[in-house]
Amino acid sequence: MTDPSGRTVLIAGATSAAGLAATRALTAAGARVVATGRSAEKLAPLAALGADTEALDLTDEHAVRTLARRLHERGLSVDGLLHLVGGWRGGGGLxxxxxxxxxxxxxxxTALRHLSRAFDDDLRASPAGRLAIVSSTAVARPLAGGANYAAVKAASEAWTRAVAQGWAKAAREAGEPQRAAAVIFRAKALAGLEDRLAEAYAELWTADPAELNDSILTIPEKETD
Structure with missing residues (x-):
């Protein structure tokens, strides 16, 4: 068990409120943050917090692999990946x-698949690799008006669990303790819970990776009076 201090964490889709909260929490904990997004202008507030910023299209596999190579050329190996690329479109039934x-x-x-493949070696080799995605409670109870959204989230969860299985299998076959963990955060809606998500991701480093791997963690909603 460890903490984020000294780790290099890549935040995918960092220009959201959740990305800002995660950057703030991780840099405060001593991590080196690489914040990515499409717009260099929107990444500027993250740079002001101390993050390295990279503007690119994460759905472009070549761009993602180029990013990985560029970071390696700078002597950086990714220890954590927080996947925040997302959005909502729905309504109107099927x-x-x-x-x-x-x-x-x-x-x-698409971005998750590109990123997890490009940085798989980094995360496996890290003394404490951590990958997390943000999913939705809609996966457990999909509605007709959100069928597209729930289907994409379900696919992302399946992919993340496959990553987790691969890491567990590799550690087992090598006869080594597991050091990397892939987890799923679920929330009904992320708005207003950005700080809780940031704290929950930073806390992943304090948990036993073997127990943490392939887990689904719920981000609790705010209590109401």
């Missing part, structure tokens, strides 16, 4: 689930 909306939502899953 008839309202347009192909355009699905493709827009699918970008999150």
């Amino acid at each position: 008839a309202g689930q347009t192909e355009e909306d699905y493709r827009a939502l699918e970008a999150s899953f």
